Amino acid sequence: MTDNNGQIASGTGWQSGEDLRQQGYESIFNLDLDNDGHIGEPPQDNNDDFDNTTNTSGYIEVGGTAEGTLEVSGDRDWLRINLVAGNVYSFAVEGQALDDTYLRFYDSNGNLLEENDDYNGFNSAINNYQAEVTGDYYLGVGAYADTGTGNYIVSANNNNQIEEPPQDNNDDYDNTTNTSGYIEVGGTAEGTLEVSGDRDWLRINLVAGNVYSFAVEGQALDDTYLRFYDSNGNLLEENDDYNGLNSAINNYQAEVTGDYYLGVGAYADTGIGNYIVSANNNNQIEEPPQDNNDDYDNTTNTSGYIEVGGTAEGTLEVSGDRDWLRINLVAGNVYSFAVEGQALDDTYLRFYDSTGNLLEENDDYNGLNSAINNYQAEVTGDYYLGVGAYADTGTGNYIVSANNNNQIDEPPQDNNDDYDNTTNTSGYIEVGGTAEGTLEVSGDRDWLRINLVAGNVYSFAVEGQALDDTYLRFYDSNGNLLEENDDYNGLNSAINNYQAEVTGDYYLGVGAYADTGTGNYIVSINETPLPPAGYSSSNGYGQINIQRAFEQYLNVTLAAADALGGNSWTLDNIYAPEVWRQSEGFAGATGLGAVVAVIDTGVDLDHREFTGRIVQGYDFVDNDLIADDGNGHGTHVAGTIAGAYDDFGVTGVAFDSEIMPIRVLGNDGTGYTSDIISGIRYAADNNADVINLSLGGGGYSQSMADAIEYATNRGSVVVMAAGNSGGISPEYPAAHAINNGLAVGAVDQYENLADFSNLAGSTTIDYVTAPGVDVYSSIPGDSYAFYSGTSMATPHVAGAAALLSGYDPSLSAESIADLLTGTASNTISDSSVNYLSSANLIYDEITYGNAFITAENVSSFSPEEFSGILIGRASDTCQFENFSEIDNMPILPVHQFEELTSNLYALNFDGLTDAYSYVSELLQQNYFHYFEFDQAWTVA
Numbered sequence: 001m002t003d004n005n006g007q008i009a010s011g012t013g014w015q016s017g018e019d020l021r022q023q024g025y026e027s028i029f030n031l032d033l034d035n036d037g038h039i040g041e042p043p044q045d046n047n048d049d050f051d052n053t054t055n056t057s058g059y060i061e062v063g064g065t066a067e068g069t070l071e072v073s074g075d076r077d078w079l080r081i082n083l084v085a086g087n088v089y090s091f092a093v094e095g096q097a098l099d100d101t102y103l104r105f106y107d108s109n110g111n112l113l114e115e116n117d118d119y120n121g122f123n124s125a126i127n128n129y130q131a132e133v134t135g136d137y138y139l140g141v142g143a144y145a146d147t148g149t150g151n152y153i154v155s156a157n158n159n160n161q162i163e164e165p166p167q168d169n170n171d172d173y174d175n176t177t178n179t180s181g182y183i184e185v186g187g188t189a190e191g192t193l194e195v196s197g198d199r200d201w202l203r204i205n206l207v208a209g210n211v212y213s214f215a216v217e218g219q220a221l222d223d224t225y226l227r228f229y230d231s232n233g234n235l236l237e238e239n240d241d242y243n244g245l246n247s248a249i250n251n252y253q254a255e256v257t258g259d260y261y262l263g264v265g266a267y268a269d270t271g272i273g274n275y276i277v278s279a280n281n282n283n284q285i286e287e288p289p290q291d292n293n294d295d296y297d298n299t300t301n302t303s304g305y306i307e308v309g310g311t312a313e314g315t316l317e318v319s320g321d322r323d324w325l326r327i328n329l330v331a332g333n334v335y336s337f338a339v340e341g342q343a344l345d346d347t348y349l350r351f352y353d354s355t356g357n358l359l360e361e362n363d364d365y366n367g368l369n370s371a372i373n374n375y376q377a378e379v380t381g382d383y384y385l386g387v388g389a390y391a392d393t394g395t396g397n398y399i400v401s402a403n404n405n406n407q408i409d410e411p412p413q414d415n416n417d418d419y420d421n422t423t424n425t426s427g428y429i430e431v432g433g434t435a436e437g438t439l440e441v442s443g444d445r446d447w448l449r450i451n452l453v454a455g456n457v458y459s460f461a462v463e464g465q466a467l468d469d470t471y472l473r474f475y476d477s478n479g480n481l482l483e484e485n486d487d488y489n490g491l492n493s494a495i496n497n498y499q500a501e502v503t504g505d506y507y508l509g510v511g512a513y514a515d516t517g518t519g520n521y522i523v524s525i526n527e528t529p530l531p532p533a534g535y536s537s538s539n540g541y542g543q544i545n546i547q548r549a550f551e552q553y554l555n556v557t558l559a560a561a562d563a564l565g566g567n568s569w570t571l572d573n574i575y576a577p578e579v580w581r582q583s584e585g586f587a588g589a590t591g592l593g594a595v596v597a598v599i600d601t602g603v604d605l606d607h608r609e610f611t612g613r614i615v616q617g618y619d620f621v622d623n624d625l626i627a628d629d630g631n632g633h634g635t636h637v638a639g640t641i642a643g644a645y646d647d648f649g650v651t652g653v654a655f656d657s658e659i660m661p662i663r664v665l666g667n668d669g670t671g672y673t674s675d676i677i678s679g680i681r682y683a684a685d686n687n688a689d690v691i692n693l694s695l696g697g698g699g700y701s702q703s704m705a706d707a708i709e710y711a712t713n714r715g716s717v718v719v720m721a722a723g724n725s726g727g728i729s730p731e732y733p734a735a736h737a738i739n740n741g742l743a744v745g746a747v748d749q750y751e752n753l754a755d756f757s758n759l760a761g762s763t764t765i766d767y768v769t770a771p772g773v774d775v776y777s778s779i780p781g782d783s784y785a786f787y788s789g790t791s792m793a794t795p796h797v798a799g800a801a802a803l804l805s806g807y808d809p810s811l812s813a814e815s816i817a818d819l820l821t822g823t824a825s826n827t828i829s830d831s832s833v834n835y836l837s838s839a840n841l842i843y844d845e846i847t848y849g850n851a852f853i854t855a856e857n858v859s860s861f862s863p864e865e866f867s868g869i870l871i872g873r874a875s876d877t878c879q880f881e882n883f884s885e886i887d888n889m890p891i892l893p894v895h896q897f898e899e900l901t902s903n904l905y906a907l908n909f910d911g912l913t914d915a916y917s918y919v920s921e922l923l924q925q926n927y928f929h930y931f932e933f934d935q936a937w938t939v940a
Helices: 017-022 025-029 546-554 566-573 633-642 673-685 702-713 734-738 790-807 813-822 880-885 915-924
Strands: 065-070 077-083 088-095 101-106 112-117 124-130 135-143 150-158 188-193 200-206 211-218 224-229 235-240 247-253 258-266 273-281 311-316 323-329 334-341 347-352 358-363 370-376 381-389 396-404 434-439 446-452 457-464 470-475 481-486 493-499 504-512 519-528 595-600 658-663 670-672 690-693 717-721 742-747 767-771 775-779 783-787 869-874 897-901 904-908 928-933 936-939
Touching (some): 065 077, 065 135, 088 101, 088 135, 101 124, 112 124, 135 150, 188 200, 211 224, 258 273, 311 323, 334 347, 334 381, 434 446, 434 504, 457 470, 457 504, 470 493, 504 519, 546 790, 546 813, 566 767, 566 775, 595 633, 595 790, 658 673, 670 673, 673 690, 673 702, 673 897, 690 790, 702 897, 702 928, 717 790, 717 813, 742 813, 767 790, 775 790, 790 813
Parallel strands (some): 595 690, 690 717, 717 742, 742 767
Antiparallel strands (some): 065 150, 077 135, 088 150, 188 273, 200 258, 211 273, 224 235, 224 258, 311 396, 347 381, 434 519, 446 504, 457 493, 457 519, 470 504, 670 936, 869 904, 869 928, 897 904
């Protein structure tokens, strides 16, 4: 506040708007400080009917109305009302001479709870307010912008009760649970709202679990309103204008069996006239038009029947006809049902239990045909398939089929069939072995018995030889289907990491996709070792702990450090400060002497965080020595690793380490395999101690795997982001951590795995976690920002590796990886680690499928696939001049060859008319060991 000289007065504190107005500050500052619509004192109104404070004389009863007047502009009238906790209320104000109303609602202390303008035209309403406490509340009536005047009517209603309508001795139905109104499910009832405010209740009996729909259609009644109440008269649902001015409540599932009530009224309780109300059970259908020639009834009394494994034909004779067919199912078995229209254009399939309750339904599963797939019967007994037309408007004949997914149709008779498709099969395979077989005819499926041990984990695979497209199923000892897979690896199939629940016989079922192929195959089974103690398929070895890694390596105990807090929580969570400081027998580690290659979008070379600690890198996108950052991702990564320790911006995990910027991703954050592997080899050849790969999105690449192995053997710790797709195992390149390097998942401040982070997977790899949610770090232009992703988690681990490498340069890459995995959070106590997140994981993304093109598999690729850039590993005897010796093949210009590393080339086949033949010849003549397609990658 200011004093008389215009200076700020001390010790005045905050004051209310009304106090400020009374002290004249509204006029001084020309502001409406008390929000009454006026600057200065409001117009004097000695005739004001109601005050606008909790001292108002205005009062309104629940279920009643009150009238009032806004005498002058800026007037607001408050009316006290008493509410009961838990009850639900609606309030409305309708202007008479007052044109545009505004309604506010306050608690007992005058605090605003809700407000509304123009709920219905210029009238205002607050609906469905549930009182939190019993006691006084206040309704505040005003004008829009506090500019209007005139009289009004305000109303208040308890939604748990209804208003008493005007007395009408001729009222057909009461509006309480004592009503004489009644309606049958599936029927209709007529009634009349005789006077304004009349509401008619009709009792209806519902069955728990069934689903119902209710509707009211006005006849002379113009605008209907439908309410639905439980047995005690509590409002459950309401609807206005579901269909034009008619109202409906659809798909209500009854919670208990017994009486309910439908309440029919008019919108705003102002209309009168007659109406028709209807109620339908969605688990049944309306009686179709009478058809004495109907083939099947639409109830559980139907004469229709279908065998499992068979088909049945029928006809919808008239619009609205639905045919039910009884079928007997066995509990635990899995079934599929389908209907195909013949003359019937657009089918609709429903499936009911033994009492006629709807279980599932489907429209247009396949074109205009319908299907319900993979239903597992809960009980043994009768069920019903209901065949109808879309919208019940079509007619015509149809064919319905039912199949047991645990069995197969009897294939065409083949006396030379090698293996049966039942548990009586002669087929057998040993764990760790293979077996060969043949699908002799279309529809053939071969079963092979196998003996498994409870608790052990197994993987199964089938590879087609002459059989093009395999399909693999896995059954228990009784022939019940447990798992199935198609096209796990190209056209071959596999079921991975199945943990046997009981010891005994199981069965592998080999078939063809859609049961249409024939030919020979090889099936294999291998026991998968259980993950080591302290490994989880969710978060691998857990969050890194740098303090524990050093303690284990040096056999010392490091002193605790004070938490940094704030945006540096990420450093606290991985115990970096404990390692920076000196302790007894330990000089501390800050990354001094370590070089970390950031293979990314580049790094802001002029950022204050890296002053004096940038070593020469390379830009493989623009092919120059200036690996600057035009995206920001790489700079953020680098800041987490090596941001300066200067009480400004961000402090890196290894703040004394040096950054080698290597740009392989463009300003849009994308790049290619050829540049990434060049970047990895550049870093390794230039003595990078740690390589950070915060990128992903491509598939398996043999040349990428070779580059990571090369760097590891040269002493570089390769740290890779697990991916942000939320998958059950890491994306590439992190999936290569099965052999070399570290994969990194992301956790939040509370060490919970981030929703987006790819999991470790059930195949044991070197996978750890680190903070990757809302990580604060550097971005170009001496700026800072919060980023999230496994890209942000990875540099925390890279920094940890740099601390170890800088402290002891003699440590190998494998030793550093072992220290970080062996001291992560899951290794503290392995008793609670969930080794397999699921006993039956079908998909494990660590696969070598479609890895590379060789002389053996080149024929499986189409010529159309050979365009653009391919990466190839040349043989030791390959020389450029040899390429001219390929008979009848064009000489590929030298400028279309790029040597990535020794014996690794990128070949650009754009413009070459027969690249497929060219590649085939290079492979067949042993000039190249393999080729692979260049892939696109992006920041992670």
